Amino acid sequence: MGFPPVVVGLFVYLLLSRSGPLGSLDWLFTPRAMIVAQTIIAFPLVAGFTMAAVMGVDPNLRQQVLSLGATPWQTTLAILSEAKVGVVVSIIAGFGGIISEVGAVMLVGGNIAGSTRVLTTAIVLETRQGAFDLAITLGIILLSLSFLANTAMLRLQGRAFE
Numbered sequence: 001m002g003f004p005p006v007v008v009g010l011f012v013y014l015l016l017s018r019s020g021p022l023g024s025l026d027w028l029f030t031p032r033a034m035i036v037a038q039t040i041i042a043f044p045l046v047a048g049f050t051m052a053a054v055m056g057v058d059p060n061l062r063q064q065v066l067s068l069g070a071t072p073w074q075t076t077l078a079i080l081s082e083a084k085v086g087v088v089v090s091i092i093a094g095f096g097g098i099i100s101e102v103g104a105v106m107l108v109g110g111n112i113a114g115s116t117r118v119l120t121t122a123i124v125l126e127t128r129q130g131a132f133d134l135a136i137t138l139g140i141i142l143l144s145l146s147f148l149a150n151t152a153m154l155r156l157q158g159r160a161f162e
Helices: 005-016 031-055 059-067 072-082 084-099 103-109 119-128 132-160
Strands: none
Touching (some): 005 031
């Protein structure tokens, strides 16, 4: 259900390095590289939980929706709508997996101040420099953002039950 983040970072680094197959994009040490790494890290969780949620939908729904004249795209949307709670859970799991990640973003982003430094890498940097007060403050901010995102997702999930 997941890839080791540092290995993903290494893989993306090698892909985007100057001698790598995608080196011509010049994305290494940019937010784009960080997004690529985070997407690869989150994908197995989101795909796995979404697949489990879709498999939990009554198999007869597909046949019923198709018999009513729905297109394949409309059928997919109907099934995803029935699996809405599981899809929301998959998004929460994916978000949780990447909001706390340090290794991959540090490798491909370079932790460059004002460009690719994110809260997790800033916390590591400040802790290494002995600035524990700033590291704790950044940690509180990161936790607050996490709680806000989870609260928003739980509210969406609650609406799914209505």
